[in-house]
Amino acid sequence: MSAARAVRPVSVASFAQAQNVRRDDQRNEVEGLLPVIAEAFGAIGITKDDVDFICSGSTDYLVGGPFSFVMALDAVGVWPPRSESHVEMDGAWALYEAWVLLQEGKVDAALVYSFGRSSLGDLNEILTLQLDPYTMAPLWPDIVSLNALQARALIDAGKATEADFAAVASRSRRDALANPKAQVAGDIPVETLLEDEYVVAPLRRHALPPITDGAAAIVLAAGDKATRWSERPAWITGFDHRIETHALGARDLTASPSTAKAGEVAGVAAGPVDLAEIHAPFAHQELIVREALGLDGTVTVNPSGGALAANPIMSAGLIRIGEAASRIAAGQADRAVAHATSGPCLQQNLVCVLEGA
């Protein structure tokens, strides 16, 4: 293994995700998570008693209910009392916390899950509240407009064109045809996509993610459990996350130095990359992340369709890791990179390198 630093081998032993839909108006968060966690356990023949630690990622702002993450634990069953944690972030960061705990060597297995209920409120209002509360949020700059600023900066810098954004969307939704869990899929050529109306110029409809209700779960394993639970473990050989300043005006929005640094520490360049699952909710962001990770044209990007095919907020990053790991477990790739993002315009980024045996 070619990690940039010594790590205890930890594998993504199991991954499950809910059917991604525009609106699940039947089930509450617990009812949505139950079958996902049951599938993640069932796929490797274990129960909740086989994991030593539970960590989840979600935000109460999405469902408008305090402590929704505590109630979500009902989907696991926490008796006898369990060691548990939660991050108010995408589940990819919950996975990072669990991975760090596994690095200490005291426990060998962890359940990581997240639920993303994006449909219950107005995302443009909710996501504004992640901005600086004194000087930015009171202006209510919505998330689509902020990303349009980023896309515009990319065009003005000569780094990309609207056709490039459309090409990302066209490829993603075509690949999503092979993903039964995808919400948006279709084979639409770039020229047709470029006839879409602008939502906020230069972003047309296809460059935006869908609004998605979903959930995901991953089981991490180390030691004997890793080899016992997987025929071909997807080992995490590098893992890092970095953040940039809150002040959008202080950043070069056309680049992602936090992704580049995380990729460097995670050891992305230490070997060939077969595929990358990039968490790019807006089409133009895939171009920025690709560049930051130094991925060339030989790398298969987002075979799942990525966040343009389904974007359950707080789960979409965790799903990238699960999708990459699944392809390694299936023998379709030997070395993969999974990326997750958080905050406005790629403010915070996480990079996970996965390798087959």
Added chain:
Amino acid sequence: MTAATADERGPVTTLATPIALDFDFTPGVAQSRFLRGLEQGKFMGQRCSVCGKVYVPSRGTCPTDGVPTTEDVELSNSGTVTTFCVVNVPFAGQSIEIPYIAAQVLLDGANLSFMGLIQELPATEVRMGLRVEAVWVPEDELAPSLASVRYFRPNGEPDADYETYKEYL
């Protein structure tokens, strides 16, 4: 003026940034069944197939075993006060005269207590083990809401034995 000092008006100490968000609530399958039960003047719970406990209201899962609760159980209209407090504090929007009693009521057949008002009894006479029954709003006012239960009142039965509710305090 240097960067380290505010001007003669002093530092800004308050900034008002009004925020209001609207959300749709999704009670889910199990809780909807509970709310629909209230609309019909009855308490609906669900039983865990592993431990046999009956939850009311159920959120669709057994929080102990982490499995779906699929068996619906209609519960009694009567129950036992497991613990209570006497509220003497007035607050804005209060619709009930103080003092009043907020109690945890364990419905007969349930393994989870929930909060209810106790009325038709002087506050000094409420006690653990008190047997109570639900008093519902008139039929044409029943709604999928806990407001359909006006309050609980003594049902005339002798107090419950402590052993029967000691697990639910």
